Amino acid sequence: MTTTSRVIVLGAGIGGLTLALELHRSGIDCVVLEAAPRLGALGVGINLLPHATRNLARLGLEDDLAAAAVTTRESAFFNRFGQLIAREPAGRFAGYPWPQFSIHRGDLQQVLLRAVRDRLGPDAVRLDHRAVRVIQDRSSATAHVRHEDGSTSEVRGDIVVGADGVHSAVRAQLHGDTAVPRYTGYMMWRGTTVWPRFLTGASMVRAGWLATGKMVIYPIRDDVNAQGDQLVNWVAEVEGPMLDARDWNRPGLIEDFIGPFADWHFDWLDVPAMIRAAEEVLEYPMVDQDPLGHWTDGRVTLLGDAAHPMVPRGSNGAAQAILDAGALAAHLAAIGDPYRALSAYEAERLEATSRVVLTNRVNPPDALLREVFDRTGDRPFEDIADVMTPEEISRFGESYRDVAGFSLTALAQP
Numbered sequence: 198m199t200t201t202s203r204v205i206v207l208g209a210g211i212g213g214l215t216l217a218l219e220l221h222r223s224g225i226d227c228v229v230l231e232a233a234p235r236l237g238a239l240g241v242g243i244n245l246l247p248h249a250t251r252n253l254a255r256l257g258l259e260d261d262l263a264a265a266a267v268t269t270r271e272s273a274f275f276n277r278f279g280q281l282i283a284r285e286p287a288g289r290f291a292g293y294p295w296p297q298f299s300i301h302r303g304d305l306q307q308v309l310l311r312a313v314r315d316r317l318g319p320d321a322v323r324l325d326h327r328a329v330r331v332i333q334d335r336s337s338a339t340a341h342v343r344h345e346d347g348s349t350s351e352v353r354g355d356i357v358v359g360a361d362g363v364h365s366a367v368r369a370q371l372h373g374d375t376a377v378p379r380y381t382g383y384m385m386w387r388g389t390t391v392w393p394r395f396l397t398g399a400s401m402v403r404a405g406w407l408a409t410g411k412m413v414i415y416p417i418r419d420d421v422n423a424q425g426d427q428l429v430n431w432v433a434e435v436e437g438p439m440l441d442a443r444d445w446n447r448p449g450l451i452e453d454f455i456g457p458f459a460d461w462h463f464d465w466l467d468v469p470a471m472i473r474a475a476e477e478v479l480e481y482p483m484v485d486q487d488p489l490g491h492w493t494d495g496r497v498t499l500l501g502d503a504a505h506p507m508v509p510r511g512s513n514g515a516a517q518a519i520l521d522a523g524a525l526a527a528h529l530a531a532i533g534d535p536y537r538a539l540s541a542y543e544a545e546r547l548e549a550t551s552r553v554v555l556t557n558r559v560n561p562p563d564a565l566l567r568e569v570f571d572r573t574g575d576r577p578f579e580d581i582a583d584v585m586t587p588e589e590i591s592r593f594g595e596s597y598r599d600v601a602g603f604s605l606t607a608l609a610q611p
């Protein structure tokens with residue numbers, strides 16, 4: 198069976214669903230094909246920085262996101278002894294016109310999915326539609342789809358967008374075997390724990406350094422029980438061999454990684470106790486891929502992780518997919534010809550996202566922790582002022598904000 202739609206979006210992840218909402222806002226017809234037969238609450242925490250929340254607020258989603266998320270107040274950096282290195286206000290608390298949200302990936306996906314179904318109709322997202330190949334000719338592009346029962350179907354449109362994540366079938370078709378994962382040398386164990394509020398109750402914490410074990414910890418749901426506890430997301434990052442291939446849902450074992458964090462009993466948080474009380478633990482290698490030379494082939498293009506998988510060290514994986522979606526919809530609305538619109542989209546986004554991929558490798562915001570680790574020889578300090586000046590500290594955040602496109606100056610521009 199063949200059905201038609203102007204834009205065919207492959208993947209109902211964060212980027213694909215945002216694109217559907219952006220296209221709808223621009224009056225462009227689309228359909229979203231998703232491989233999974235159901236969309237469960239998969240993943241753990243994601244941070245949405247103000248450049249992403251600006252776009253989501255423009256789509257009318259700020260209130261729904263605020264209800265599901267924790268509105269982040271600050272980013273705080275500690276060494277592995279629990280000593281404070283720096284605190285920086287976040288989102289509106291830093292003077293941005295938009296908030297920063299810390300949110301469960303499943304909650305973010307549900308907010309987007311509900312909005313897509315409300316606005317585009319209940320059939321706008323077709324589950325159990327795994328794209329296996331895209332074929333195009335001079336007048337159309339067709340996604341060939343396989344269903345769980347082994348049957349197949351086709352959906353034809355003007356354009357196909359591969360928003361199908363790190364294992365993108367569309368990227369594989371466009372680039373063959375050249376887009377291979379690149380392991381950084383660090384494994385990540387991610388989990389969520391119901392836990393009492395710590396620090397401001399809305400602090401995004403980065404602590405320690407990769408060589409001896411680093412953690413990222415932040416709450417993603419408020420008031421999850423009668424005691425007013427939160428759901429806290431944490432990621433432990435530890436140097437070592439790559440244990441497994443990329444699988445977002447692979448369970449992990451606490452004993453495989455707790456060693457470096459076993460004595461992290463801080464007066465503001467008992468880290469090993471929080472880890473041991475986890476609801477679930479997932480294991481994932483810290484990998485990215487070298488930036489691609491092109492994303493677009495005629496009527497077919499890529500978006501989000503399919504186009505630019507990056508290491509999660511700057512809270513920009515979801516954000517850059519959300520920015521891609523805004524840019525693609527704007528070019529399709531402004532330029533009737535699909536070939537020129539996709540080229541304009543690629544010209545705007547490929548280089549910008551490549552810079553983020555490469556900066557995340559060497560100088561993401563947590564490079565501040567590396568600098569303190571190096572200068573102190575991984576020992577406690579008397580006073581952070583003996584280690585670094587406030588100007589030096591603030592330069593780390595500023596340079597990353599410039600590269601990733603969310604400096605206050607950049608977001609002040611219309």
Ligand SMILES: Cc1cc2nc3c(=O)[nH]c(=O)nc-3n(C[C@H](O)[C@H](O)[C@H](O)COP(=O)(O)OP(=O)(O)OC[C@H]3O[C@@H](n4cnc5c(N)ncnc54)[C@H](O)[C@@H]3O)c2cc1C
Nearest residue numbers: 208210211212232239240241328361362445501502514515
């Ligand atoms: C199950 C899962 C859990 C994740 N957990 C986290 C997390 O905890 N923290 C974090 O920072 N990031 C997580 N991510 C990645 C994060 O969502 C992305 O880095 C980011 O949001 C960019 O979104 P995206 O839309 O490009 O990709 P994704 O959000 O990964 O979405 C891709 C979508 O495409 C679908 N898909 C894949 N192949 C096909 C196909 N052939 N045809 C049709 N559909 C297809 C997938 O099922 C998925 O729904 C997770 C991704 C997934 C899929």
